[in-house]
Amino acid sequence: MNDADSSKIKSLLADMNIGSVNEAEDADIILLNTCSIRWKAEHKVYSELGRFKKIKTRRPHVIVGVGGCVAQQEKDEMFRRAPHLDIVFGTHNIHKLPDMIKSVYEKRGQVLETEFFDSPEPLVYPAPEEGGIKAYVNIMRGCNNFCTYCIVPYVRGRETSRPWGDIRDEVLKLAQFGVKEITLLGQNVNSYGNGSSDGVGFSQLIRKVAEVDGIERIRFATSHPKDLSDDLISAFAEVDKLCKHLHLPVQSGSDKVLSTMKRVYTVGSYMEKVKKLKTLVPHIAISTDIIVGFPGEGREDFEKTLELMNVIRYDSSFSFKYSKRPGTAAADLKDNVPESEKEIRLATLQALQKEHSMETNRAQIGKIEPVLVEGASKKGEAMVRGRTPGNRVVNFRGGEDLFSKTVLVHITGAFTNSLQGELSRLH
Secondary structure (H helix, E strand, C coil), rough: HHHHHHHHHHHHHCCCCCCCCHHHCCCCCEEEEECCCCCCCHHHHHHHHHHHHHHHCCCCCCCEEEEEHHHHHHHHHHHCCCCCCEEEECCHHHHHHHHHHHHHHHHCCEEEEEECCCCCCCCCCCCCCCCCCCEEEEECCCCCCCCCCCCCCHCCCCCCCCCCCHHHHHHHHHHHCCCEEEEECCCCCCHHHCCCCCCCHHHHHHHHCCCCCCEEEEEEEEEEEEECCCCHHHHHHHHHCCCCCEEEECECCCCCHHHHCCCCCCCHHHHHHHHHHHHHCCCEEEEEEECCCCCCHHHHHHHHHHHHHHHHCCCCEEEECCCCCCCCHHCCCCCCCCHHHHHHHHHHHHHHHHHHHHHHHCCCCCEEEEEEEEEEEECCCCCCEEEECCCCCCEECHHHCCCCCCCCCEEECCCCCCCEECCCCCC
């Protein structure tokens, strides 16, 4: 979500003929776009602001602003803690940024914009990076789930879906720019269209986006298990452009912990949906999010998470130690898992995931996969990299003439986080 918001900010600044520089020391406008999912976020933001204060002391005309989730959460408290700040703008106010910048230039006063709006913000169509073949498209904003550990509903507001027509126009424009892969974004994309007047639900949206000429691949994030419908599961088998990869956060393998998290599904219902997916699309890649050390998580609860992983065998996972987020319901729970135990559980889980990732990647050896080439590889000269429909990174020998093309690649080697291959003679 933050990547997409950053793209909007860049687009708005470009419309003001404001370009980018590589170092903050060389900038006349310094903007931080923030995330508050993890507890260290505020500390990092204020640490950066301390560095920017030194820049502003040397060059008083520099404008310093903070946007995103931390700005939404902290609001005018940020001005108190960092008086050199000029702009604080929340998650619903990116479109106002040009006016905020003009106001600071003209009045040299501080500007605060953190109001929530019930309707989607005015359209901002960010152009992709030059030569970019992938783009993010926000289809909705906010979240209605209020999982006990999550700050998102408080900093991004309640769910609001963008009209299908606006999304279509943005996708069409991106296709004209040469974008070939679209990722549809929302805190819970599965609930897209709930309460909408145009009657388009999420699986219908995917099918409509697939009709846009020039778009070759469609992905989405993030999907809440409780709202993963049979129609959406069927879309993976029926829509060729929909990549065979699903990020489906489970968070825990214990029903007790899931209930405390207010996830509103059970391990059994989650696994039943995974079973349906794998029955329809046997080779679908599935990734997940997992939190260890949540309040009340006993050793037996953690063992159930490992059991779940051993059954599903995720292709990859994002795993974290629980940390208290002020303002969430879980912040009132007793954080009764010692930090040392959280460390042990996280290391154990990540070691198991490493085994599973190697296992699933080795299973790709010998296959011929369509790979969308994204650019030069970091593995060496005359090497390029791209991704399979299953979201696996592949490095293989090739030149710039392959950039932005989809080519067939014979998979010859596997590592924990990537594959190695060679251009197929079938290409």
